[in-house]
Amino acid sequence: MSTFSLKTSEFSVIRDENKCIKCLACVRQCGFDCHQYDEENDSLYTIDANCVNCQRCVYICPADALKIYENPKPMRSNNYWSANDLKNIYKQAETGGVLLTGMGNDKAFPGYFDRLVLNASQVTNPSIDPLREPMEIRTYLGRRTEPIALQKQKEKDKTQTPIVPIETPIMFAGISYGAISHQAFEALARAAKEFGTMFNTGEGGLPKDLYQYGDNAIVQVASGRFGVHSDYLNVGRIIEIKIGQGAKPGIGGHLPGEKITEEISTTRMIPEGTDALSPAPHHDIYSIEDLRQLIFTLKEATRYEKPISVKISAVHNVAAIASGIARAGADIIAVDGFRGGTGAAPLMIRDHVGIPIELAIAAIDQRLRDEGIRNSVTLVAAGGFRCSADVVKAIALGADAVYIGTAALIALGCHLCQKCYTGKCSWGIATQDPYKTRRLNPELGAERLYNLLRGWSHEIKEMLGGMGINSIESLKGNRLHLRGVGLNEVELNLLGVKHAGEAI
Amino acid sequence: MKKVYARPAYCMNCHLCEVNCIVAHSKSRNLLKAFKKEKLRGTARVFVEERKPISIAVQCRHCNDPRCVAGCISGAMVKDTETGIVYCQEEKCVGCWTCVVSCPYGVIRPIEIDGRKLPLKCDLCKEYEEPACVVGCPNKALVFEERGAEV
Numbered sequence: 291m292s293t294f295s296l297k298t299s300e301f302s303v304i305r306d307e308n309k310c311i312k313c314l315a316c317v318r319q320c321g322f323d324c325h326q327y328d329e330e331n332d333s334l335y336t337i338d339a340n341c342v343n344c345q346r347c348v349y350i351c352p353a354d355a356l357k358i359y360e361n362p363k364p365m366r367s368n369n370y371w372s373a374n375d376l377k378n379i380y381k382q383a384e385t386g387g388v389l390l391t392g393m394g395n396d397k398a399f400p401g402y403f404d405r406l407v408l409n410a411s412q413v414t415n416p417s418i419d420p421l422r423e424p425m426e427i428r429t430y431l432g433r434r435t436e437p438i439a440l441q442k443q444k445e446k447d448k449t450q451t452p453i454v455p456i457e458t459p460i461m462f463a464g465i466s467y468g469a470i471s472h473q474a475f476e477a478l479a480r481a482a483k484e485f486g487t488m489f490n491t492g493e494g495g496l497p498k499d500l501y502q503y504g505d506n507a508i509v510q511v512a513s514g515r516f517g518v519h520s521d522y523l524n525v526g527r528i529i530e531i532k533i534g535q536g537a538k539p540g541i542g543g544h545l546p547g548e549k550i551t552e553e554i555s556t557t558r559m560i561p562e563g564t565d566a567l568s569p570a571p572h573h574d575i576y577s578i579e580d581l582r583q584l585i586f587t588l589k590e591a592t593r594y595e596k597p598i599s600v601k602i603s604a605v606h607n608v609a610a611i612a613s614g615i616a617r618a619g620a621d622i623i624a625v626d627g628f629r630g631g632t633g634a635a636p637l638m639i640r641d642h643v644g645i646p647i648e649l650a651i652a653a654i655d656q657r658l659r660d661e662g663i664r665n666s667v668t669l670v671a672a673g674g675f676r677c678s679a680d681v682v683k684a685i686a687l688g689a690d691a692v693y694i695g696t697a698a699l700i701a702l703g704c705h706l707c708q709k710c711y712t713g714k715c716s717w718g719i720a721t722q723d724p725y726k727t728r729r730l731n732p733e734l735g736a737e738r739l740y741n742l743l744r745g746w747s748h749e750i751k752e753m754l755g756g757m758g759i760n761s762i763e764s765l766k767g768n769r770l771h772l773r774g775v776g777l778n779e780v781e782l783n784l785l786g787v788k789h790a791g792e793a794i
Numbered sequence: 795m796k797k798v799y800a801r802p803a804y805c806m807n808c809h810l811c812e813v814n815c816i817v818a819h820s821k822s823r824n825l826l827k828a829f830k831k832e833k834l835r836g837t838a839r840v841f842v843e844e845r846k847p848i849s850i851a852v853q854c855r856h857c858n859d860p861r862c863v864a865g866c867i868s869g870a871m872v873k874d875t876e877t878g879i880v881y882c883q884e885e886k887c888v889g890c891w892t893c894v895v896s897c898p899y900g901v902i903r904p905i906e907i908d909g910r911k912l913p914l915k916c917d918l919c920k921e922y923e924e925p926a927c928v929v930g931c932p933n934k935a936l937v938f939e940e941r942g943a944e945v
Contacts, residue, residue: 311829315808350932352813353825718806725847729806731933 296380299338302359303347309355310334316347316356321716321726322709344707346716378637389637392710392720394537394629394674394696397641402648402781403680407790409771411758418760420751426761427750429459429691431488431528432597433621434665451589451597451621454527457486458747459685459762462739463626463672463695464510464532464601466492468545468554468566469633469710471727474702474719477735479503484736485743490693491517493532493543493568495557501525508599511588513542514568516558520591528622529588529596531581533572534603536630536673539644543568544634549713549722582618589619597621604628604650604673605643609657615667616658622668624693625650629674631696633720634711647673648687652785655688655767664767678749687785688767701742702735770794795878796940798840798918798925800850804935805842807849811927811936812838818919818926839916840927841901851927851936853916854901856880862893862902862913871913881917 303324312334316325324340325347327333341358348356363373378389411417418425432453462482467475469492482489483506490508495517500507509526511518523529534540545566555562575581585598599622600615602608612623627647632640651671658664671684672693681692700706703717710720718729754762757771765771773790774782782789813825815838820828828834840853856873860880863871870886871893873879882893889911894904903914919925928938 308830309826311813311825312835313809313813315810315813318807318809350808350810352810353829723847725807728804728847729933731804731935734934 295384297339297377297384298364299341299361300377301341301343302338302361303336303341304357304359305334305336306355306357309353311353311355313352315350315352319346319350319716319729321346321714321721321723322712342707342709343705344709344716345705390634390711391637391640392631392633392635392708393704393706394631395641395644396706396708399628399646402646402777402785403676403683405775405777406648406683406772406785406787407775408679408682408686408753408757409773410756415758417758418755420748420755423755423760425751425754426763427458427747427754429456429762430454431456431599431622431668431670431691433667449589449594449619451594454488454597456488456691458743459691459750460675460681460743460746461487461508461670461691461693462489462698463630463693464490464492464508464530465633465695465699466494466510466516466545467497467557468492468494468549468722470699470719471721471730472497472553473727473730473732474699474735476500476732477702477730477739478698479506480732480736481739481743482506484740487743488527490530491526494545494554494566495559496522496525497553497557510601511584512568513570513572514566516560516566516568519559523588523592523596526596528599529592530599530601530622530624531572531584531588531620532601533575533581534601534605534626535632536603536626536628536644536647537632538635538639539603539605539628540570541636541639542570546713551722554722578614578618581615581620585619599624599670601626601672603630604645604647606645608645608650609653612654612669613657613661613663616663620667622670623654624670624672625654626693627671627673630672631674631699632710647671647684649784651684651687651689652769656786659767678746679753681746682750682753682765683772685762685765686768686771687787688769690766697742698739701738702730795856796918796938797856798853798916798928799937799939799941800852801935801937802848802850804933805849805851806933806935807842807844807846808932809842810930810932811840811851812842814926814930815840815916818922837903837905837914839901839903839914841903851931852899852901853927854880854897855899856916856918861896861898862915865892865896867892877918877920879918879920880915882913882915884912887912 317327322340343358430453462478478489483503488508491510493510493512504525507526508528508530510530510532512532547563547565600620601624604625604627615623628644668690670691671689675692675694713721715721718726769786772787774787775790816834817825817828840851842851868886868888870883891904893913894902905914924938928936
């Protein structure tokens with residue numbers, strides 16, 4: 291480095307020379323050229339400035355000789371100007387660019403999941419042991435038919451789309467092929483098929499060789515319309531119109547040309563090496579009426595055989611927007627909260643735009659119920675589900691099912707280094723470099739994802755049993771099973787829950 | 795016979811198969827001792843060939859008609875009639891390394907142990923249930939299986 295820079299190394303890689311056997315696995319596996327080997331001296335050294343703390347070397351080292359430490363902040367402590375603020379300003383002063391980042395919002399906003407607690411049965415209502423008694427967590431996606439009534443049989447509604455069952459209320463969120471490697475994408479598809487749930491193609495189309503997983507695919511139609519054609523729409527089980535993404539509400543996407551390899555260019559139907567730009571809005575949707583047109587265009591194109599989902603990010607007026615979407619003819623509404631992940635987003639947008647998913651779920655569920663249209667849509671929540679308890683709480687707040695994206699990638703090895711936008715991912719997930727993508731064996735990846743779904747599903751059953759209910763349907767929107775801890779009046783009202791200690 | 799097969803689509807060039815091979819064939823069977831005390835670095839019997847982005851681990855194919863056995867001048871290199879494993883009877887070996895040059899896969903390593911020339915090659919870890927390279931591969935890029943007769 292010859293030019294003077296105010297940027298400092300965030301991390302130090304410490305090598306225990308007593309343990310290092312010089313096998314050079316770290317050098318070969320580091321995606322960011324931090325580990326170096328000097329052949330002349332037969333010695334290893336590190337360039338700390340390159341380290342992003344993705345932990346790949348730490349895990350791959352057979353001798354357990356590597357540790358990564360966060361460097362002490364080089365600035366004087368200040369309660370207002372954080373070290374990150376300074377670092378970002380230095381970076382921008384040098385580059386003049388927009389700050390980019392990956393994955394979800396990591397700011398210390400108070401989390402509502404962490405301040406909600408669940409109920410359990412004691413004495414007066416028996417709890418259920420899911421290992422001994424049946425426990426139903428199968429979930430149905432799509433528009434419910436009108437209740438059966440003893441009336442003259444009406445003509446069958448030809449615009450009714452089918453209901454899609456999933457074996458657990460957990461699905462994989464939209465992560466496009468292009469943002470992640472084919473291997474990671476395939477792992478998601480395989481796991482979804484094996485478990486009987488859905489994966490979401492994201493906006494990058496579905497590669498031909500993965501059409502075999504079509505029955506478990508939610509195929510996305512986003513503002514860039516990448517990879518959207520008749521076969522694609524018909525091979526999926528559900529079609530999702532992506533309006534917004536929790537990590538970057540209101541803005542589009544940009545997959546750099548370097549990532550558009552031959553296969554991705556074929557899948558996305560754009561020339562090789564050109565940037566894939568997703569506009570911020572759909573250029574044919576400027577109102578609910580426009581959205582209705584697209585929904586029915588897609589339904590017509592698939593002969594009313596596919597439920598249509600509309601995915602929006604959780605923003606201030608989300609309840610009213612959701613109501614509009616339900617009335618526009620969507621069968622599923624997917625809402626992505628501000629903790630939702632991304633392959634690349636401007637830092638300011640990711641960290642400062644959007645609202646928490648907990649509040650969005652409660653607001654939408656309440657609004658749709660008040661309007662008497664809750665039954666006409668399935669509500670899918672997304673954005674920062676870290677564990678099965680988050681899922682249960684979301685369902686109790688009113689969601690039908692959830693998407694997990696970040697958690698799924700973590701199961702594949704992601705360590706949240708937030709450098710997805712560089713395309714250098716050492717774990718072979720968010721990269722198209724053929725040297726790195728082969729690190730993720732889809733067989734092993736699918737197994738890990740399956741295990742995650744299995745574990746969470748078991749835990750959900752346990753929690754349901756504890757509450758004395760034997761079906762996930764009985765939990766949906768059942769906010770009496772929730773209590774807030776340390777929430778103020780406004781928050782309790784918005785969430786529609788009582789404070790811990792209050793009885794029914 | 796069961797052999798080790800590489801799956802290049804999943805080989806990530808970490809060379810941990812080499813490390814595991816070395817440890818499995820060390821006296822101590824301990825990673826740090828094998829490398830630090832026994833100084834076994836560079837004695838792996840599996841070789842990761844790399845031409846980025848592709849890499850692949852190769853080791854003795856235990857051929858049906860092994861050239862190393864045919865070329866051995868002292869009769870030290872033999873193919874076990876029961877297990878099919880090709881191995882060197884070190885007490886008979888004269889260290890001419892004809893086997894090294896005759897191996898079409900280049901997977902016999904010429905080394906000197908205590909001043910004595912010997913060939914080092916894969917023995918399919920016959921003392922273990924499964925070869926160490928296969929067990930230790932973090933990405934299942936190596937498999938140990940029966941694939942029928944080979945040319």
